[in-house]
Amino acid sequence: MQGPAAFSRSCILTIKAGQSTGKKTGITLTPASFVLATIQGNVAGVHVQGVTLVTGSPGSFTIHLNKTVSTCTKVAWFAVNSQGIPSLEGALARRAQARSPTTQ
Numbered sequence: 001m002q003g004p005a006a007f008s009r010s011c012i013l014t015i016k017a018g019q020s021t022g023k024k025t026g027i028t029l030t031p032a033s034f035v036l037a038t039i040q041g042n043v044a045g046v047h048v049q050g051v052t053l054v055t056g057s058p059g060s061f062t063i064h065l066n067k068t069v070s071t072c073t074k075v076a077w078f079a080v081n082s083q084g085i086p087s088l089e090g091a092l093a094r095r096a097q098a099r100s101p102t103t104q
Contacts (some may be wrong), residue, residue, distance in 0.1 A: 005025065009079040013063060020068045022075060029059035033081050037063045040074040048075065 015022040035051045049066045053059065063075050 007078065013037075013071055013075050013077055015063070015065060015073045015075060017071050020065045020070060021062050023060055023062045025060040026058045027060065027079060028057040029055045029061065029079065030081060031055055033059075033079060035061050035063075035077055035079045036076050037075050037077045038060065039065075040076050040103060043069065043073055046073065051077075 009027065011024075013024055015024045018020065033053060033055065037048045037051050039048060045067070046069060047066050049064045051061055051063050053061045061077075061079070063077065064072060065073070065075075
């Protein structure tokens with residue numbers, strides 16, 4: 001791929017001043033879904049504490065910050081379905097097996 005990529009399941013969620021959470025609704029999520037979230041900018045002492053999911057169609061997720069923000073804070077998010085993606089453990093095991101010498 002060359003140039004910028006566009007994803008249909010990513011955006012910016014704004015957490016309002018005086019709040020520590022922001023909710024995105026109307027998104028289909030499964031038990032295999034996960035959401036990556038990161039604050040846009042440098043907000044001293046504030047970080048994404050976690051993301052809680054409500055699966056289904058429509059589903060939703062809530063981004064939780066570690067504390068209430070004093071100004072509107074933008075958080076970028078990216079929703080991914082991990083179903084069908086091999087686990088990291090499985091991939092590492094296959095890699096180790098491929099590197100081990102074979103005896104015949």
